[in-house]
Amino acid sequence: MTADRADVAFLGVRRLAALVRERKASPVEITRVFLERIERLDSRLRAYITVLPDAALAAASRAETAVMRGETLGPLHGVPYAVKDQFDTAGVRTTSGSRILEHHVPAEDATTISRLNAAGGILLGKLNLTEFALGGTQQFPFGQPRNPWNLDHDPGGSSSGSGIAVAAGLCAASLGEDTGGSVRSPASFCGVVGLRPTWSRVSRHGSFPLSWSMDTPGPLARTVEDAACLLQAIAGYDARDPLSSRVPVPDYTRALAGGVRGLRIGIIRELTVGPETDGEVREAVVEAARRLAQLGAVTEEISLRLVPLAGAIFMALADSDGAGVHYGWLRTRAADYDQGTRRRLLTASLIPAAIQQRAARARALLRAEMLDAFARHDLLLCPTAHQAAPPIAVARGVITSRHEVAGRFFTRRSYVTPAALAGLPAIAVPCGFTRSGMPLSLQLIARHFDEATLLRAAHAYEQQCEWWTRRPPEAS
Amino acid sequence: MRELTAEQVGALAAALDLPVTPEDVTEVTHRLNALIEALAPLAELPLERVEPVPGFVDPSPS
Numbered sequence: 001m002t003a004d005r006a007d008v009a010f011l012g013v014r015r016l017a018a019l020v021r022e023r024k025a026s027p028v029e030i031t032r033v034f035l036e037r038i039e040r041l042d043s044r045l046r047a048y049i050t051v052l053p054d055a056a057l058a059a060a061s062r063a064e065t066a067v068m069r070g071e072t073l074g075p076l077h078g079v080p081y082a083v084k085d086q087f088d089t090a091g092v093r094t095t096s097g098s099r100i101l102e103h104h105v106p107a108e109d110a111t112t113i114s115r116l117n118a119a120g121g122i123l124l125g126k127l128n129l130t131e132f133a134l135g136g137t138q139q140f141p142f143g144q145p146r147n148p149w150n151l152d153h154d155p156g157g158s159s160s161g162s163g164i165a166v167a168a169g170l171c172a173a174s175l176g177e178d179t180g181g182s183v184r185s186p187a188s189f190c191g192v193v194g195l196r197p198t199w200s201r202v203s204r205h206g207s208f209p210l211s212w213s214m215d216t217p218g219p220l221a222r223t224v225e226d227a228a229c230l231l232q233a234i235a236g237y238d239a240r241d242p243l244s245s246r247v248p249v250p251d252y253t254r255a256l257a258g259g260v261r262g263l264r265i266g267i268i269r270e271l272t273v274g275p276e277t278d279g280e281v282r283e284a285v286v287e288a289a290r291r292l293a294q295l296g297a298v299t300e301e302i303s304l305r306l307v308p309l310a311g312a313i314f315m316a317l318a319d320s321d322g323a324g325v326h327y328g329w330l331r332t333r334a335a336d337y338d339q340g341t342r343r344r345l346l347t348a349s350l351i352p353a354a355i356q357q358r359a360a361r362a363r364a365l366l367r368a369e370m371l372d373a374f375a376r377h378d379l380l381l382c383p384t385a386h387q388a389a390p391p392i393a394v395a396r397g398v399i400t401s402r403h404e405v406a407g408r409f410f411t412r413r414s415y416v417t418p419a420a421l422a423g424l425p426a427i428a429v430p431c432g433f434t435r436s437g438m439p440l441s442l443q444l445i446a447r448h449f450d451e452a453t454l455l456r457a458a459h460a461y462e463q464q465c466e467w468w469t470r471r472p473p474e475a476s
Numbered sequence: 477m478r479e480l481t482a483e484q485v486g487a488l489a490a491a492l493d494l495p496v497t498p499e500d501v502t503e504v505t506h507r508l509n510a511l512i513e514a515l516a517p518l519a520e521l522p523l524e525r526v527e528p529v530p531g532f533v534d535p536s537p538s
Binding site: 213214309311312313315316330331334342343344346347349350351352354355357358359360361362363364365398399400401402403404405406409410423 | 477485488489492493494495496499500503504506507508509510511512513514515517518519521523526527528529530
């Protein structure tokens with residue numbers, strides 16, 4: 001192996017795949033590097049629920065044989081990845097982060113897993129998440145996931161382990177699922193790239209559901225190019241997901257090189273310079289917009305008056321869907337849920353129909369508002385989160401008043417749920433650090449199925465910065 | 477919509493056959509009232525003629 005062993009974990013998907021293809025690195029050796037790191041670091045970080053050392057090494061050995069035989073290699077050949085434990089894996093327990101499914105072993109892989117494996121990826125294990133991908137978990141059944149930039153801080157969720165593992169070099173890239181920010185939030189808090197594709201772009205088959213009209217699998221990676229590489233592998237129609245799209249899948253990696261010259265970018269005023277946005281976040285995102293303008297994009301501030309309500313609208317709709325999914329277990333196994341999950345689902349079970357209907361109509365208005373903005377702009381820009389990762393202690397604790405609920409649940413969700421409610425693709429890209437060393441994140445949103453433009457702009461910005469090259473202190 | 481009391485929330489949960497502890501009822505009441513309050517501004521929007529459909533983007537199945 002030509003690269004230093006310590007660096008291998010941070011080379012990323014494209015470079016690792018190239019080293020394997022050129023016979024400069026062995027899939028078995030690469031896999032061992034990641035397994036050793038998991039063994040050494042994950043007792044503190046708790047990114048993984050289940051690690052698969054034997055299966056991963058066996059797959060790596062097969063991958064190595066294929067290289068030596070000169071077989072045709074997939075784009076992820078020999079690259080170790082990991083997945084949120086919300087995706088079914090044949091013969092491997094899939095818990096969805098809950099004691100209720102502690103012993104659940106699916107018979108077949110989710111479509112996304114099949115596709116990543118078919119592209120040559122080597123599955124290292126299943127990653128931690130908030131219970132049933134809901135958010136608000138008080139006591140994680142499989143260990144408290146921790147932010148590798150500061151162990152006392154929240155790594156974000158619901159794809160918590162997916163963000164941690166990529167940031168800490170415990171896999172080359174990961175798969176998460178984003179219903180209302182669950183890929184972008186951990187990407188933001190952990191300082192990595194997180195992509196929510198257009199709803200229906202990626203099959204949901206074999207992924208534990210939360211909300212049928214918003215659930216969207218998506219990659220987390222160290223670079224935009226790596227995220228594009230994973231999206232290429234998983235995107236496209238799947239007969240087993242009747243709502244998956246037949247829109248042709250373009251070549252996402254080829255589209256990366258175009259730059260941003262002439263792209264029109266609307267900066268969402270309410271989320272970027274609004275009163276809820278932390279000063280350091282505002283500063284970093286405004287600077288990122290300035291950088292994009294220097295690269296040739298045409299930027300202007302725009303107003304989308306409904307986006308501040310998006311968090312509450314989302315919870316009225318997605319949580320109601322979730323309550324429907326969980327109704328049976330809520331009646332028979334209520335005590336087996338984490339307290340935070342149970343109370344969130346109980347709340348959703350009692351939302352009056354008139355309120356839910358009003359939220360559904362407001363969602364359509366919000367979507368129209370965003371699509372109208374795309375008549376004048378190619379991309380929308382705002383922070384991924386209103387603040388950097390808060391301490392874990394702040395994100396937990398019993399709710400003692402309704403005013404606390406708004407601060408803890410609605411405000412932060414209003415940054416990531418507009419794209420989810422409208423079914424639009426969005427990407428979280430690192431854009432700096434707070435003075436205390438926590439990552440900050442820029443969010444770009446594109447038209448339906450225009451991931452190519454989204455990735456192109458994100459790549460152009462990323463390559464002008466060095467944020468993505470930094471490594472967290474808990475990853476060494 | 478009026479603020480819900482813990483007794484009303486408990487009764488709603490019981491009607492749905494959902495087992496809740498007294499502590500659950502207290503927090504669920506806060507959560508439910510917060511959601512109703514947060515969505516109150518929607519009453520000011522012209523929603524009557526808006527179809528409450530999710531964002532389907534690819535309606536042609538084949």
